[in-house]
Amino acid sequence: MSTQRDVLSLLFVMSENPNHEMTYGVAAVCLCLLLATPLCRSYVQKISSNGYSIIHSKPDIDVFPSLIENAIPTVLVNTSPAPSNPFIQPIYGPGYPQAGQASCAVPPPICPKSQYRSMDGSCNHLEQPQLGMANTRYGRLLTPKYGDGVSSPTRSITGDELPNARLVSLVVFGEMDVPDPQFTLVNMQWGQVITHDMSMQAGGTQSTRHPTRCCTDDGRLLTNDLLHRTCFAILVPPHDPAYSQVGIECLNFVRTLTDLDANCPNSQRQAEQLTTVTSYMDLSLVYGNSIQQNSEIREFRGGRMIVEQRNGAEWLPSARNITVDCDATSLTEVCYRAGDIRVNQNPGLAMLHTILLREHNRIADALAKLNPHWDDRTLFQEARKINIAEYEHISYYEWLPIFLGYENMLKNRLIYSAPKTTHINDFDPSIDPSVLNGHATAAFRYFHTQIEGRLDLISELRSVAGALRLSDWFNRPGIIELGDNFDSLTRGHATQPQELTDINFDREIKNYLFRRNRAFGSDLRAIDIQRNRDHGLASYNDYREFCGLRRADNWEDFTDLIAAQTVEKLKSLYASHEDLDVTVGGSLERHVIGALAGPTFLCILTEQFYRTRVGDRFFYENGDKYAGFTPDQLAEIRKASMARLLCDNGNSVESMQPKAFLQVSTSNPIVSCSNIREVDLTKWIDQKGYFTTAPLHFGK
Numbered sequence: 001m002s003t004q005r006d007v008l009s010l011l012f013v014m015s016e017n018p019n020h021e022m023t024y025g026v027a028a029v030c031l032c033l034l035l036a037t038p039l040c041r042s043y044v045q046k047i048s049s050n051g052y053s054i055i056h057s058k059p060d061i062d063v064f065p066s067l068i069e070n071a072i073p074t075v076l077v078n079t080s081p082a083p084s085n086p087f088i089q090p091i092y093g094p095g096y097p098q099a100g101q102a103s104c105a106v107p108p109p110i111c112p113k114s115q116y117r118s119m120d121g122s123c124n125h126l127e128q129p130q131l132g133m134a135n136t137r138y139g140r141l142l143t144p145k146y147g148d149g150v151s152s153p154t155r156s157i158t159g160d161e162l163p164n165a166r167l168v169s170l171v172v173f174g175e176m177d178v179p180d181p182q183f184t185l186v187n188m189q190w191g192q193v194i195t196h197d198m199s200m201q202a203g204g205t206q207s208t209r210h211p212t213r214c215c216t217d218d219g220r221l222l223t224n225d226l227l228h229r230t231c232f233a234i235l236v237p238p239h240d241p242a243y244s245q246v247g248i249e250c251l252n253f254v255r256t257l258t259d260l261d262a263n264c265p266n267s268q269r270q271a272e273q274l275t276t277v278t279s280y281m282d283l284s285l286v287y288g289n290s291i292q293q294n295s296e297i298r299e300f301r302g303g304r305m306i307v308e309q310r311n312g313a314e315w316l317p318s319a320r321n322i323t324v325d326c327d328a329t330s331l332t333e334v335c336y337r338a339g340d341i342r343v344n345q346n347p348g349l350a351m352l353h354t355i356l357l358r359e360h361n362r363i364a365d366a367l368a369k370l371n372p373h374w375d376d377r378t379l380f381q382e383a384r385k386i387n388i389a390e391y392e393h394i395s396y397y398e399w400l401p402i403f404l405g406y407e408n409m410l411k412n413r414l415i416y417s418a419p420k421t422t423h424i425n426d427f428d429p430s431i432d433p434s435v436l437n438g439h440a441t442a443a444f445r446y447f448h449t450q451i452e453g454r455l456d457l458i459s460e461l462r463s464v465a466g467a468l469r470l471s472d473w474f475n476r477p478g479i480i481e482l483g484d485n486f487d488s489l490t491r492g493h494a495t496q497p498q499e500l501t502d503i504n505f506d507r508e509i510k511n512y513l514f515r516r517n518r519a520f521g522s523d524l525r526a527i528d529i530q531r532n533r534d535h536g537l538a539s540y541n542d543y544r545e546f547c548g549l550r551r552a553d554n555w556e557d558f559t560d561l562i563a564a565q566t567v568e569k570l571k572s573l574y575a576s577h578e579d580l581d582v583t584v585g586g587s588l589e590r591h592v593i594g595a596l597a598g599p600t601f602l603c604i605l606t607e608q609f610y611r612t613r614v615g616d617r618f619f620y621e622n623g624d625k626y627a628g629f630t631p632d633q634l635a636e637i638r639k640a641s642m643a644r645l646l647c648d649n650g651n652s653v654e655s656m657q658p659k660a661f662l663q664v665s666t667s668n669p670i671v672s673c674s675n676i677r678e679v680d681l682t683k684w685i686d687q688k689g690y691f692t693t694a695p696l697h698f699g700k
């Protein structure tokens, strides 16, 4: 990239970063309606009517060739023979995904008939039992655009490198603190739970220090001969407002492992990244992604998961190796073990992990009382099934409508307005439930904008009792056990606003991510951009076209969805409008009315959550006689809510607003937890069990 462009771009950093101007969007629609030009008509149709249709029926990669063939034979990363990888030894217990190692899942040769989900996602799809399994490929909507056409990071269509990821993060995305007027922070935190349930790129830690180092400890790029082949470090541009203060020139970045690294069967010429967790929304973050992983967190008594008792409360079990799994300063510091290795990453995440774990045990205990004849396995699997169903219900009917828009979801058959006892039998074996690369690497990460760097601790009377600085507590979850912190943080997340879904990303993740007592940490927005290129995602323009929007012929054509002054900044950074990363372009679009994303991301997200639902044979609304719920049980699951989940699983949370994703207001006032609807578990009393045991009493 030219120095001239660098300088010009840094000038923009000095200028104020505007927020998304939704009113500007509305005004544009009105003006368009008045002018009624064909372009405007398409704008109005796409933007204001929620007029998106799911695109899953379009053929996939093979039939959809790359929109721009990109076969520049240059290699961006060091491909010289790798020096020994410092991270070849397993560091997690057996069965846990290991950074630096990748393997491809092998489904069982024959799928056993089971009324319950498997732990690794296998056999959900009976004809293609590997679909959605842990340790399989991400799905793709568009052919990848690797620099070398095979696996190296994307380059500009000119053959040069794309603009520096940190520079793009600085120039295009702001750091302003803008509280959301409607939504609480628990929206953001639930989003991360869903993320961790659905995907995790292979070969990374996503929280603790990565053992593969691309930069020296004082922030310099390692020399070529020492660079591991998976290194794709983010270089810090000169005069960086944060990092240059302390002389940091390099941010660590390790490439995701692919099917080519793992020698997976049926690999194509082009690399496809691997994801180490099941694609299904099956609470794999609570239960684990394999039988082995599950057996390390399951009590095997009364259907319960392992908990540790401290100070009269139940907590997640301790990690096996706290110095690896947490940034612990002492060997006695709390560090958790769960179904997902990212559990310790931040306090809000650890808090929701604890709540979901406690919910499992709460259900298991209740079922054990109702059905004393059930064995551990039945209690465990039934409690797991109910817990997953509640979580899916909250996610699809309470959380997703905020993000995707209620009308959009209804129209695209992601949700239904059905009578409470009616099943929805929409499982479709032709749908691939794999998590799409464009979803996990670009669209869903847009919601990093909602992260708040200050976590409020709120009392039962809803007064602020204190606050935590996010970057003080990355990978140090023990803070949630201190004093009343667990309940205060729970109430805090349900009370304080999340950050507005806009182009601003909180400083705590834009300059201080995982700083571990150092002055600065990493930049999550720059990482997201770099990851977009690491995974070779098709360009923003390609995705626009794929999503039925007009393909841009020049920079100005992007102004239909992106503010003109932002397009000017992009122009100063990128050599061509064809180079614009989808992570960047999609995050800059004006939102579709009623949703929290612009049309391109909304299209990808809608597609993903459609596939996640109808590609899952065990989705809770299915009425399968063997694996589904009875109509009465389904009606109970449909009473589950975020508010009640928080109420039931705090240490002593007594009150909550009924709609916990929405801020407290006169129409959503704080009420006693007992006034919030609960799932009546008596509908799970097993009549059959009593009847079949009965004849024994009357002995023949």
Ligand code: HEM
Pocket (backbone or CB within 6 Å): 188, 189, 190, 191, 192, 195, 199, 200, 201, 204, 206, 207, 275, 345, 346, 439, 440, 441, 444, 445, 447, 448, 450, 451, 509, 524, 527, 528, 531
């Ligand atoms: C405090 C909150 C959060 C933190 C600290 C955080 C941090 C991270 C980090 C470090 C990564 C890995 C980046 C990489 O190496 O490429 C990541 C990945 C990701 N994040 Fe977040 N995140 C948070 C919340 C969220 C939320 C709210 C969402 C969405 C609603 C989200 C969606 C994603 C997705 C989709 C990925 C990629 C997952 C994969 O397939 O591996 N994150 N996040």
